[in-house]
Amino acid sequence: GAGVSQTPSNKVTEKGKYVELRCDPISGHTALYWYRQSLGQGPEFLIYFQGTGAADDSGLPNDRFFAVRPEGSVSTLKIQRTERGDSAVYLCASSLAGLGTEAFFGQGTRLTVV
Amino acid sequence: DQQVKQNSPSLSVQEGRISILNCDYTNSMFDYFLWYKKYPAEGPTFLISISSIKDKNEDGRFTVFLNKSAxxxxxxIVPSQPGDSAVYFCAASASGSNYKLTFGKGTLLTVNP
Known part of the structure; x- marks a missing residue:
């Protein structure tokens, strides 16, 4: 497909476990973003990649959260020692340049920590 | 501290009538504003935007108005259609960090046939 693809669509994990969420951006898009949408809230910025490097990771809530984009394409958001408060929809977006205003969003991964 | 506020969690209108969704912001550094539409189990999709140098932008049935002083x-949305039923998010970005969007909590619009 031509859009941003996120896998899995849904993930249920036990408290304390490690999870990885994957994002395949639109081909050729150098900028990639992760957002988190908790229940009843709007999406909240987590991290922005330009190419392979994280240009701004100020939105990551704590050091249990980490994201990589080793080849400047696919990105993985990693959450260690998951907590019930991590339950949310994790959205990925990509854009040609670093303009968040021109980003296309994926459908999200719904993470549930039980 | 919510920098972008959508104070109406929901709005219900009749098909064919006008829908008006409102958004307030507190950060005076915001200079670009967007509206996104979101259906269940889908990501937000861009609808319309406006730069702070303008006070109105129109695209078909959708018009965004900006009052910077307020x-x-x-x-x-005129006329409203049942297919417009979705959650609408207001978002903003600042010129110094235009890669980052700050979203409101969203307004659920229901257009009744």
């Missing part, structure tokens, strides 16, 4: 913007 730090207020609104989305007008």
């Amino acid at each position: 730090k207020h913007l609104s989305l007008h």
Whole structure:
């Protein structure tokens, strides 16, 4: 497909476990973003990649959260020692340049920590 | 501290009538504003935007108005259609960090046939 693809669509994990969420951006898009949408809230910025490097990771809530984009394409958001408060929809977006205003969003991964 | 506020969690209108969704912001550094539409189990999709140098932008049935002095913007949908039923998010970005969007909590619009 031509859009941003996120896998899995849904993930249920036990408290304390490690999870990885994957994002395949639109081909050729150098900028990639992760957002988190908790229940009843709007999406909240987590991290922005330009190419392979994280240009701004100020939105990551704590050091249990980490994201990589080793080849400047696919990105993985990693959450260690998951907590019930991590339950949310994790959205990925990509854009040609670093303009968040021109980003296309994926459908999200719904993470549930039980 | 919510920098972008959508104070109406929901709005219900009749098909064919006007829908008006409102958004307020507090950060005076915001200079670009967007509206996104979101259906269940889908990601947000871009609808319409406006730069702070303008006070109105129109695209078909959708018009966004910006009142900078009041730090207020609104989305007008005329005429409303049942397919417009979705959650609408207001978002903003600042020129110094235009890669980052700050979203409101969203307004659920229901258009009744």
